[in-house]
Amino acid sequence: ExxxxxxxxxxxxxxxxxxxxxxxxxxxxxxxxxxxxxxxxxxxxxxxxxxxxxxxxxxxxxxxxxxxxxxxxxxxxxxxxxxxxxxxxxxxxxxxxxxxxxxxxxxxxxxxxxxxxxFWPDARRLQFIQEVSDRLDKITVDNPMLDSLEGRSSAVFGHRGWQVVLKPSLLEDAGKHRYYRPHSVRDLLRLIRNKRHHYRELAKPLQLELGDNAGAFYRYFAHPSRFPGLLMAVYAFATEYLAHEPLFAGYLGPETARRYAADAKERCASAGASEEDMLAAEEAARAAALLSGDTLQETRREWFPREDAWGDAARFSVSSAAAAREAAGALGSAAGLPPVGGPAGAAAA
Incomplete structure (x- = not known):
C-alpha cells in the first residue's frame, strides 16, 4: 500500500x-x-x-x-x-x-x-569479468578507454591498492608469472582471469581458498572484505565502451545494449580502441611473430621504446613476415632508428 x-x-x-x-x-x-x-x-x-x-x-x-x-x-x-x-x-x-x-x-x-x-548467476559474472579482461589486454596505457576503467578504482579497492586485501600466498603465486600493478583495475581483472584459467596449476591450499567452481571463485573476489564493487564498476565501463560489440551485447542483454550501443561505439572509435583496431594489432603481432627471435624479440624494445609505439602497429594490417618487416621498418624510421636489416633480417627474409 x-x-x-x-x-x-x-x-x-x-x-x-x-x-x-x-x-x-x-x-x-x-x-x-x-x-x-x-x-x-x-x-x-x-x-x-x-x-x-x-x-x-x-x-x-x-x-x-x-x-x-x-x-x-x-x-x-x-x-x-x-x-x-x-x-x-x-x-x-x-x-x-x-x-x-x-x-x-x-x-x-x-x-x-x-x-x-x-539477476546474473555468479558463474556468468565471473565469465563477464574475464571477457572484459581479455578485451583490455592490448589497450595501451594512455588510451582514454583504459582511463575510464582506471577512474573507477576507488569504487573497487579504494586508494590503498588491491594487494592489501589478498593473501600473501596468492600474491606470491601471481608474482611468479608476471608483474601486476596493485593500483590498476585492469591488472586486478587480469589476475582474476589468469588464476581462473590456470586454476589447476595452483597449490592445493590456494585452490581450496579460491573455491572449486566458478561461483565460489567469483564469490572469493567479490566478498565484502575484498572487491564487492568490482562487478558494477566493470559493468558500468562495459556499457560506456563495449555495448555495441556482439560479445558484450550478449552479456548486457538486447535492450540494455540497444540503449548504450550508439554512444559506446562512438566513444570506442574516438579512443582508437575499436574491435577492428584490436584485431589489426593482433594480426600485426601474429605476423611479426613469424620473424626470427633475433630479429623481433631481441630488438623489439629498441624499435619501440615507448609503450604506445607498439600499439601504433595496429595501423598496419599485415599477413606475412615480409609485410611485418616493412611495418616495423616504417615505425623504426619514424622513430629515427636505423633501418631493419643485417644478417638477422636477411635470414628472416
Missing part, C-alpha cells in the same frame, strides 16, 4: 485532474490528459518506480527509500531518497537507483531491469 500511494505521488496525481511527471518536463493542468502514448509510457515508468520501492522493501523491510510514511510523499516530489542501508549490496543498489530515477525516461524498462547484473 505504501509503495502504491507513493507511486501515485511520483506520477504527480493530485486528485484534482492535474498530472505531472516528477523531475520530468511533461505537465498538464486544468484537467487535461496526456496523449495515449504518453500516458502508457508514464504508466510503465510508474510501475518500474514501484518495483524499485518493492524491491528495496524486500531487501530492507525496516525502511523505505523515501523515508517514513509521514514524509514519504514530500520526499518523492522533492526527489529525496536514501539507499545507504543497501550500499553493501552494490548490484541491488545500482538497480534500485535506476528503477526509482526521478526522471521517468531515465528509468530502465522492465526487460532492462531483468537484464541487470543483480
Amino acid at each position: 505504501a509503495a502504491t500511494a507513493t507511486a501515485t505521488a511520483a506520477a504527480g496525481d493530485d486528485g484534482g485532474g492535474a498530472w505531472r511527471v516528477v523531475g520530468g518536463d511533461a505537465s498538464a493542468d486544468g484537467g487535461e490528459s496526456p496523449t495515449r502514448g504518453d500516458a502508457s509510457r508514464l504508466s510503465r515508468a510508474v510501475d518500474v518506480w514501484s518495483l524499485g520501492c518493492v524491491l528495496y522493501g524486500v531487501l530492507d523491510a525496516d525502511e523505505h527509500p523515501y523515508g517514513s510514511w509521514f514524509e514519504r510523499e514530500v520526499n518523492v516530489i522533492n526527489g529525496k531518497r536514501n539507499l545507504d542501508r543497501i550500499k553493501h549490496l552494490p548490484e541491488a543498489h545500482a538497480l534500485i537507483t535506476a528503477l526509482i530515477e526521478e526522471a521517468p525516461t531515465a528509468r530502465p524498462s522492465a526487460v532492462e531491469a531483468l537484464e541487470h547484473p543483480f
